[in-house]
Amino acid sequence: MPKTHISTQINGDSYEFLCNTQQTLLDVLRQELDLKGSKEGCATGDCGACSVMMDDRLVCACLVLGAEADGKKIETVEGLSSGSSLDPLQQKFIDLAALQCGICTPGVLVAARALLEKNKSPSEEEVRFWLAGNLCRCTGYDKIVRAVLEVAAEARNA
Amino acid sequence: MDYVTPTTAMEASKALAQDGAFALAGGTDLLVKLKTKFVSPSVIVDIKQVPKIMSIENSTDGWWIGAAVPCAEISEHESLRQDWPGLVESLSLIGSTQIQGRATLGGNLCNASPAADSVPALIAAYGTCIISGQSGDREEPIENIVTSPGVTVLEKGEFILGFKLPKPESGTGDAYLRLIPRSEMDIAIVGAGTSVSVDKDKKITSIRVALGAIAPTQIILDGLEDLFIGKEPNENSINKLISIAESACRPIKDKRGTVEYRTKIAGVLAKRTLTIAYKRAINH
Numbered sequence: 001m002p003k004t005h006i007s008t009q010i011n012g013d014s015y016e017f018l019c020n021t022q023q024t025l026l027d028v029l030r031q032e033l034d035l036k037g038s039k040e041g042c043a044t045g046d047c048g049a050c051s052v053m054m055d056d057r058l059v060c061a062c063l064v065l066g067a068e069a070d071g072k073k074i075e076t077v078e079g080l081s082s083g084s085s086l087d088p089l090q091q092k093f094i095d096l097a098a099l100q101c102g103i104c105t106p107g108v109l110v111a112a113r114a115l116l117e118k119n120k121s122p123s124e125e126e127v128r129f130w131l132a133g134n135l136c137r138c139t140g141y142d143k144i145v146r147a148v149l150e151v152a153a154e155a156r157n158a
Numbered sequence: 159m160d161y162v163t164p165t166t167a168m169e170a171s172k173a174l175a176q177d178g179a180f181a182l183a184g185g186t187d188l189l190v191k192l193k194t195k196f197v198s199p200s201v202i203v204d205i206k207q208v209p210k211i212m213s214i215e216n217s218t219d220g221w222w223i224g225a226a227v228p229c230a231e232i233s234e235h236e237s238l239r240q241d242w243p244g245l246v247e248s249l250s251l252i253g254s255t256q257i258q259g260r261a262t263l264g265g266n267l268c269n270a271s272p273a274a275d276s277v278p279a280l281i282a283a284y285g286t287c288i289i290s291g292q293s294g295d296r297e298e299p300i301e302n303i304v305t306s307p308g309v310t311v312l313e314k315g316e317f318i319l320g321f322k323l324p325k326p327e328s329g330t331g332d333a334y335l336r337l338i339p340r341s342e343m344d345i346a347i348v349g350a351g352t353s354v355s356v357d358k359d360k361k362i363t364s365i366r367v368a369l370g371a372i373a374p375t376q377i378i379l380d381g382l383e384d385l386f387i388g389k390e391p392n393e394n395s396i397n398k399l400i401s402i403a404e405s406a407c408r409p410i411k412d413k414r415g416t417v418e419y420r421t422k423i424a425g426v427l428a429k430r431t432l433t434i435a436y437k438r439a440i441n442h
Binding site: 002004020021024044045048051054057058059060062063064067068102111112114129130131132133134138152 | 159160161182185186189192193194202204228229231253255256257259260342343420431
């Protein structure tokens, strides 16, 4: 089985790994690099639990081959906090109980962070459309949407 | 399964000519087919390093949109949106934000779904595509590519390098609308792409309406010139447009809609896209 040698940057650190063609970026993150924050829900791009940033674009890691990560900049949920200080979105999700089982949460956080980098004051509708590819079967979405809107408002007032 | 990243169109064509080779652009269809074992390639040819395939260019000849540019990047292109707003709206409807980060026009066309959102809009905008192969490049109108669901005219070793759209004459507008059962992230029951150009008296000088999801391939409506050219749209011509759209329909029935519903909606969306495109044309 031919393996491809990949050099990439993940959350600011350089990584090198060998991967089989059929391994997705999500497989590589979880199985080879022990970065298990990104979750596998559907593995077909429908649920968003594996959302990561690749060269500043939000993508599903299950729909990217590991080999495609060569030379790319990847950011995962593990990169959101610095040391013990949480990203404001992470803290707000805790404060507002915007999660229950937690499987969708890493993908939602990465996607919501991407939205707030692009749009400092999204409307509720914009938040809901942006996060339409992140399925949550617990919260009913209201707490998630409220958390994202509050973080945006607090960042604007800071 | 091998993985190769050719850096020229010729290398890509040669790699794609091998038995069991599949082209990879954004991967939003191919990786799902791999996962579900719908396909088992011997080699995956990642075509994203081929020159021009990842670029958007605006020249006096018109627009170039590389076949592998992600939809999210195309939607951020403000001057393209000003020239062909309907096309940009159509491709923005494909999948979620995450899918938009990867999905491409080349993939949407070559996946050859009757319900592909960008295809009616590309046809309405008089788009063509450049097909690269081992014997060089050829240009084909978009409506000639898909022959039946999942099947295209592309031959072994061929792939789409990119799309060409004319620079719209002043007084041109386009529009795309689709109906889905949900509010987001679903497959079209009907999609309609329309472009019109008008003269300074607001009379129509050209019109094209393409429908998706109502037949095995996208359909360009016939007989619109006689109805609309040299005139402003009126109740009579719009009612005739609706019946032309309805009679062009040969849809499937599935959980998303019955034959009757799809047929009815085709007329409604033809009318609505004409109304939007005409309004855009007189303000362009």
